Amino acid sequence: MPLDGLTLGFIARELQQxxxxxxxxxxxxxxxxxxxxxxxxxxxxxxxxxSASPSFARAHLTKGQFINPIDAPMFCMLMRKHLSGGRLMxxxxxxxxxxxxxxxxxxxxxxxxxxxxxxxxxxxRHSNLTLVRDGRIIDAIRHVTxxxxxxxxxxxxxxxTLPPAQDKLPPECTTEAALLARLSGCTGRLDKALxxxxxxxxxxxxxxxxxxxxxxxxxxxxxxxxxELCARLSSFLSRLPQMGPPVLLLDxxxxxADVFPFLYLSYPADRQRAAGSLSAALDEYYDxxxxxxxxxxxxxxxxxxxxxxxxxxxxxxxxxxxxxxxxDKMEDYRVxxxxxxxxxxxxxxxAQQVTLPDYYTGGTLDIPLDVRLSPSQNAQRYFKRYQxxxxxxxxxxEQKEKTLAEIRLLEEALVGLESSENxxxxxxxxxxxxxxxxxxxTAAERKKQPKSQRQSAPxxxxxxxxxxxxxGKNALQNERLTLSARGEDIWLHAKDMPGSHVIIxxxxxxxxxxxxxxxxxxxxxxxxxxxxxVPVDYTLRKFVKKPSGAPAGFVxxxxxxxxxxxxxxxxxxxxxxxx
Numbered sequence: 001m002p003l004d005g006l007t008l009g010f011i012a013r014e015l016q017q018x019x020x021x022x023x024x025x026x027x028x029x030x031x032x033x034x035x036x037x038x039x040x041x042x043x044x045x046x047x048x049x050x051s052a053s054p055s056f057a058r059a060h061l062t063k064g065q066f067i068n069p070i071d072a073p074m075f076c077m078l079m080r081k082h083l084s085g086g087r088l089m090x091x092x093x094x095x096x097x098x099x100x101x102x103x104x105x106x107x108x109x110x111x112x113x114x115x116x117x118x119x120x121x122x123x124x125r126h127s128n129l130t131l132v133r134d135g136r137i138i139d140a141i142r143h144v145t146x147x148x149x150x151x152x153x154x155x156x157x158x159x160x161t162l163p164p165a166q167d168k169l170p171p172e173c174t175t176e177a178a179l180l181a182r183l184s185g186c187t188g189r190l191d192k193a194l195x196x197x198x199x200x201x202x203x204x205x206x207x208x209x210x211x212x213x214x215x216x217x218x219x220x221x222x223x224x225x226x227x228e229l230c231a232r233l234s235s236f237l238s239r240l241p242q243m244g245p246p247v248l249l250l251d252x253x254x255x256x257a258d259v260f261p262f263l264y265l266s267y268p269a270d271r272q273r274a275a276g277s278l279s280a281a282l283d284e285y286y287d288x289x290x291x292x293x294x295x296x297x298x299x300x301x302x303x304x305x306x307x308x309x310x311x312x313x314x315x316x317x318x319x320x321x322x323x324x325x326x327x328d329k330m331e332d333y334r335v336x337x338x339x340x341x342x343x344x345x346x347x348x349x350x351a352q353q354v355t356l357p358d359y360y361t362g363g364t365l366d367i368p369l370d371v372r373l374s375p376s377q378n379a380q381r382y383f384k385r386y387q388x389x390x391x392x393x394x395x396x397x398e399q400k401e402k403t404l405a406e407i408r409l410l411e412e413a414l415v416g417l418e419s420s421e422n423x424x425x426x427x428x429x430x431x432x433x434x435x436x437x438x439x440x441x442t443a444a445e446r447k448k449q450p451k452s453q454r455q456s457a458p459x460x461x462x463x464x465x466x467x468x469x470x471x472g473k474n475a476l477q478n479e480r481l482t483l484s485a486r487g488e489d490i491w492l493h494a495k496d497m498p499g500s501h502v503i504i505x506x507x508x509x510x511x512x513x514x515x516x517x518x519x520x521x522x523x524x525x526x527x528x529x530x531x532x533x534v535p536v537d538y539t540l541r542k543f544v545k546k547p548s549g550a551p552a553g554f555v556x557x558x559x560x561x562x563x564x565x566x567x568x569x570x571x572x573x574x575x576x577x578x579x
Contacts, residue, residue, distance in 0.1 A: 004202035005097050005199055005201065005202075006200050006240075007259065007261050008200065009096060009171065010261035010278050012091050012100055014277060015048070015059065016090065018046065018061070019039055019046060019048065019091060020090065022040060022046065022088045023086075024037055024087070025040050026084070027076060027080045027084060028072070029072065029076035030068050031051075031053070031294065032141075033054075033141055033142060034049065034053065035050045035075075036062075037050065047061060049061075050102075050118070051127075051290070052120065052142060056286060057098075057124070058286065059122075060279040060283060061279035061280075061283070063283060067423065067424060075139055078138060083116065085107065087105050087106070088102060089103045090103040096169075096170030096172065096199040097199050097200055098121065098122040098200065099120070099162065100119070100120040100122070102117070102119075102120070103118075104116040104118065114134075115133070116138075117160075118130065119132065121163060128154055129141040137160050138156060140154040140156075142154065166199055168196075168197055168199035170199055170200075171199065171200060171237045172240055172241065174234060176231050176233075176234040179230040179233055179234055180226060180227060184226065190218075190224065190229075191209070191217065194210065204264075207266055208264045211266040212236065212266075213233060214229070246259065246274075246275050246278040246280075247259075247260050247281070248284060249267060249271060250273060251271075253570035256284055256285045288421075291421050291422065292421075295425075295426065299417045299429075302426070302433075305438070306433070307414070309410055313403050313410065317404070317407065320403060321400065323393070323396040329389060330389030330393060331386075333382045333383070335365070336365070336382045337380070339365060340367065340375060340382065341376075341379045347378070351369055351371070352368070352371055355367075409475075411498040412475050413429050413433055413474075415500075415528055417429055419473040419500065422456070424455075424456035425456045428456050428477060429474050432474065435552075456477060458481050459577065461522065461578060462575075463504075463515040464515070464518070465514070467504060467505065467506070467509075467512075469505070469515070469519045470503045471502050471522050472500045472501045475551065475554075476552050477501075478501035478553035479501075479552045482555065487541050487542035488507075488540060488542070489505055489507075489540070490503070490516070490539070490541070491538065491539055491540065491541045491544050492520055492523040492536055494527035494536055497529060497534075498528045499527025500523060501553070502522050502526075503541065504516070517563075519538075520536045520563045521575070523536045523565075525567050525572050531572075533565075534564070534565050535564055535565075537560040537561070537562050539557050539560040543558045
């Protein structure tokens with residue numbers, strides 16, 4: 001987790017330097033636990049994220065785009081009322097811990113200037129964002145009642161209290177004597193002792209300090225000279241504000257795995273990439289990670305519903321295929337009926353079986369009989385079985401086609417859920433499933449007046465030569481994207497599997513092989529196969545047609561060519577996505 005107390009101290013100093021005295025232009029709340037402040041300072045515009053997410057609590061500047069709800073939440077309205085037009089005077093960290101204090105000055109309705117404090121507590125599931133004036137809570141982004149915590153509540157009107165202080169030393173105000181006093185009574189590993197006595201140190205940061213002091217990440221206290229170690233540690237901690245630059249730790253695929261406020265010597269230098277600022281590093285680290293986590297949570301129940309329906313359909317398909325196999329016997333019933341009818345004189349009454357010449361094969365055929373019926377009635381019995389089996393086969397074939405169509409729709413929905421980046425994308429998938437009858441509306445939903453729904457947008461990328469490539473994230477986006485494309489644009493799709501429609505906006509120009517390959521990689525990755533040996537068809541948009549009455553996103557196409565593509569997430573992230 002990148003935002004430990006040590007990293008928060010660096011981000012506080014960086015934000016203070018950039019935003020001190022900034023004017024609050026706009027306040028939005030794109031997520032229930034996230035506030036976004038649009039600020040202006042020294043002629044520049046900035047966007048500050050303040051997130052109290054249990055998994056991704058953080059504060060940093062961002063260049064990302066966020067979709068706001070149609071109706072602003074009450075917390076957002078209150079923040080607008082109190083902070084809009086005000087100034088962000090100071091940003092600081094409290095006691096080296098994971099608490100960030102933002103001091104504002106803003107006028108009320110009567111023009112009277114008031115000081116405000118906003119506290120961001122980045123403490124896992126206890127994270128919160130609270131606005132305070134005159135020592136009392138105006139509102140908190142997450143209300144905490146006495147049922148939830150008997151120690152500390154967070155409700156409008158209550159006095160604000162800071163989280164219980166830990167008996168630890170703030171990193172930047174730690175003297176050699178204070179460190180020696182704390183560490184003298186400790187035993188075991190140095191990194192654990194450091195995280196136990198210095199506030200804000202994560203396990204990774206504590207191991208880095210141990211490595212810098214002793215050359216080992218998990219050195220034993222018994223093996224070090226404590227006075228000398230405390231002197232070096234105090235000197236190092238005092239230099240923290242001057243250290244840098246911040247770096248991104250990369251995994252084996254070259255993707256951001258962590259953020260460090262300075263180069264960590266305990267990790268390979270070639271896996272650490274310098275960033276222009278800590279905000280830029282955090283923004284890149286969290287880009288997509290937070291969104292994916294939120295979408296996964298919001299779509300969990302929908303995903304379970306789709307998978308349940310898919311399992312039912314697959315079981316139903318197996319039964320229908322078995323019934324079609326059994327229907328092969330219907331010709332046997334017809335032949336037996338005809339042989340009995342043509343040779344009634346050879347059939348003794350009351351026999352359990354008769355062997356008759358089979359003029360279809362030239363041999364003989366054993367025909368079981370019902371002893372209770374006459375030869376003529378036995379023949380009619382086989383004709384009735386034939387008619388029944390033929391009707392069942394016809395019905396099973398029709399039902400099989402419907403089941404296969406439903407399976408395609410459900411698999412398309414799963415791919416759409418996998419590609420969804422925000423609530424609008426999820427709404428598209430829900431609407432498609434509702435229209436298909438997979439999701440049933442409740443009586444209350446049927447009576448409720450439908451709200452105007454925003455149209456979700458496809459992903460857009462730039463190829464190396466600047467050509468724009470659009471990628472649909474679900475069936476409705478696929479349909480809108482394909483039907484709005486020009487006839488000379490190039491259309492791509494993973495062959496014979498659910499996936500995104502991809503459009504190369506050629507605009508009458510010749511498309512390079514490199515651009516075509518980039519689009520094919522996107523089509524392969526955003527498909528059911530997720531980029532592993534995927535056949536990708538491509539053709540001109542004018543050769544793509546939607547059959548009458550077909551579900552959203554279902555098309556027929558001709559004059560296609562096929563590429564076999566294997567692509568990884570790391571390669572996709574290198575393609576320039578237009579935000």
